Amino acid sequence: MAPVTTARRIVDPAEARDAMPAAAAGEDGIGKSLGDRAYDQLLDRMLEGTFPPGTLLQERALAEMLGISRTPVREALAKLESEGFVTRDVGRLLVVREVPMQELMEILHVRTILETEAAGIAAGRIPAAELAALRALFEAQLAGSLPDGADVRAADDRLHGSIVDAAGNIVLAETVRSLRRRTRMFNLERLPDRFVPGCREHLAIVAALEQGDGTAARLAVAAHLESTRRGILAKLELLSAGRPAG
Template sequence: MEMDSPKAATPAAAGVNLASMAYRTILEMILDRRIPSGEVIVEDRLATALSISRTPIREALVRLASEGLIRKEFNRPYRVREVSNREYFQSMRLREILEGEAIAAAASRIDPLRLQAMKAEMLRLRDEPKIRFEDHWAADEELHTLIAEASGNAVLAQIIRDLRVTTRLFELSGLPSRIRPDCDEHLDVIAALETGDPAEARAAMERHIRSLAKDVLGEIAKS
């Protein structure tokens, strides 16, 4: 019996794939500061760099705008969103409140297997001689998202995701000294979750977020 040959991707599917590829690439460029905060995004330049047409580039930019990473004013090009000191610290205060609420709700609901996997990853990163910044960010994102989603409140989880976009854009200027303290604090959060005690979990999360905000304030004071 002859096997059917694989079907070629339809034009629509190919377009979706190109848009997804463009989204991931532009996102990485923003998060790596290759496109800094406030910089204009030039569609033609991106299309040339990625060797694709402007259509998937535009689709990717619409998606990035919907996630709050870039902004577009009327009759003007997209720009990478800039986050002020004031907006950052206000967002961090909200994160302290809302992520504290989320983790308290998640304490009795979180998947223990996923929590163990996160613990193993944090231990690996903590003991890594040279931690890659992107690996740290990925683990940070995974843990905070896991907790927000385990809260069982989809609206709360979405608000937390939006706030994390804001604070991450601000922190992208680089806080390399925070990588190992973050790992230790994340391990404290995981340990608190393992107890199943909502109050202990809330306290660990609040300490973590306050610690980060304090270190950022210290970096700002130096500049």
């Protein structure tokens, strides 16, 4: 069976599988499909440098490594390709794409420009009932134990989606959603320390929107995205520090 190869090294699927936690080798977690688990495992290896840029990603070898069928692996690869983490070379083979830190920072910069503008426009436009529901959602998350990552993502998507939709610009809304997908890998599992600050930042945004204060809403969104940027930078630097040389 062909291994996953790169110009620098050969990844042995059996060796990689042995090093994985049991749950990652095919046991489906609550609320998370095999495709989602495969996505998480492959993205982790890309971010950590186990699969460096240029690594060939072959469905069969990856399925053997993860201990699952090729279908969820195919789903994971399709998602990674849509988010720009893998690309196709001249032979149509999937390879890991280098995503420079600068590119991620530029994405967050564009998000800040667009989302702060959207927040200023959205202030006073989002129904009070929706804002009350969002407030209750984030307050409940803060009051409880660490929630499921899918619940956190859903709440985050709901708030940011409500803002860009209320701005009334379809192109802006579609652009923001596309950019958010490209930074979604930095989720609760990878940035657990951002959970409590993130909830509080979301509540500050909701408060400004409830008051219909466009200036305060812009500032709250900008502060939230700056904190997100700092969290991502810290995580990438930590991963880089632990990455083997060569």
